[in-house]
Amino acid sequence: MQTTRSVSLRIAKYLFLIIAVAGVIISLSLVIMASNKSDAEAINVSGSLRMQSYRLLYLMEKQPDTVEKNLRFYEKSLHAPSLVDIQHQLFTPDGVKQSYQTILKHWAEMEAFARQNNIRQYSQNLTDYVSEVDDFVFELQRFSEQKWFFALSVLCFSMLLIVGMVSYVIWFTRREVVKPLKLLTHASMQVQMRQFNHIPLDTENDNELGTLARVFTQMSAELGKLYSRLEEEVNEQTQKLRQTNHSLTTLYQSSQSLTVNSINETILSQLLSRIRASEHLRYIELEVLGAEHWDIKFGEKQSAQRVQVEELKVENETLGVLLWQAGLPCPDPRMMQNLAQMLARALFFHKAQRQQEHLLLMEERSIIARELHDSLAQVLSFLQIQLTLLKHNLKKEDELAKQKSLTIIADFEQALSSGYAQLRELLATFRLTVQEANLQLALEHVIDSLRSQTTMKMTVNSQLPSQSLNPQQLVHMLQIVREATLNAIKHSKGQFIEIRAQTNIEGEYEILIQDDGIGIPSLDEPTGHYGLNIMAERSRQLNAELTISRRSQGGTEVKITLPQTLF
Incomplete structure (x- = not known):
């Protein structure tokens, strides 16, 4: 198993190192600044020793009783903490230490002359002593300058070191983070555009981005396979949907043919011919019970292939049989079942319509018969009775019989006119009823x-x-x-x-x-x-x-x- 090195941890270490170096530089600068502060004090104190030595010579001549007091003050200045501490600093040059020790030794002699009030000897050695003090002050100044130059050199070196370290961190970050991320971004855009064979990524790195590149490459490869598989399935489903849509269109057209037109051998033949061409059938045949003389079949029946049969039944009443042999591609079984149901219902409704038409015809005939019976039949019966009476009266030759005959003839004519008018009214009414x-x-x-x-x-x-x-x-x-x-x-x-x-x-x-x-x-x-x-x-x-x-x-x-x- 490959060991993974954390690039973020390495960057954090580099940054921590930069911070540590900066801390050391800051600490060193603070130490140098603090020592420079004591150097200035030491230079001032050492510089005051010259004035105080001349002042002691004056007091020895003018005020000998104050010499002791000023000697103590001079001792205090000569052994000031700033002068003593500088001798114990780590980087103090030997010249400074030797010059300070020379002043101390020479001052011991000068102090003895002062206590003895030996003005001549004090005066003769004063010039050398002051020269030694000047040398000490010069050494202090030079040491201070050296420390300042050292501090400046350290700062410049440290800045260059920090700049170099920061530049390295930037270069490392660009190489280990920015460049792999750019490649990953480009690869992700290619994957988004369905280009799963994206640009090669650095999968050899043993850090987080290397792991991410390996996982991304593996994921894109799996996505490519999945997309290809889904694309194949979509194409397959699209083909099935097209076939289903084609079947539905065929069923709709068949339904329109069966519902709009009156069912006969021609309509059913056209329908089966269209179904055979649409579903790529080798053979199709329709047998209608009660119309066995219809020859509705298309194609050549193959003896080696099984004939599929679907009964045309509605409400447990068998109306016919649909037979077919499938071709390539095979038709959807549901398509043929729906076709069989459609044909069965069409035949059932056709049969029911014929029965209904027959019942309506019988009902119209019954209405006409009843109306004729209630109108014309009564008139004809009346005319028959009047005609019988007229025959009896015509056999008589008296005037009264003749008058009755004329009356009967008048009633006969009136009844005949009434019957004719009723007949016209009935004909008009029946035409309205039918039409x-x-x-x-x-x-x-x-x-x-x-x-x-x-x-x-x-x-x-x-x-x-x-x-x-x-x-x-x-x-x-x-x-x-x-x-x-x-x-x-x-x-x-x-x-x-x-x-x-x-x-x-x-x-x-x-x-x-x-x-x-x-x-x-x-x-x-x-x-x-x-x-x-x-x-x-x-x-x-x-x-x-x-x-x-x-x-x-x-x-x-x-x-x-x-x-x-x-x-």
């Missing part, structure tokens, strides 16, 4: 067919949904409206008829036929007229409430109220 389910338009067609029979102004306003009534209910409703409108045209003597279809405050549907005429005198229908009774009978079949009343402002109102359960 138009919109209530507003159906009411307008009914009223338009009656406009030629009156000069009254008639309006229609329907606020009900278009598909409010089924065909059977619509026939009854239109017949009630027609009968009520005809009654208003024949008997109201008014100027205006309004037909409204709306929702009342209880949420029920109601149809109103109103006129501004004289108003209905009574609800009792005259003999030979059956319009009100027929309207009431139709209302009962609708499970609706029929109300006929006089309006307070004049005229008649016929209201049909339909319960909500009707719809």
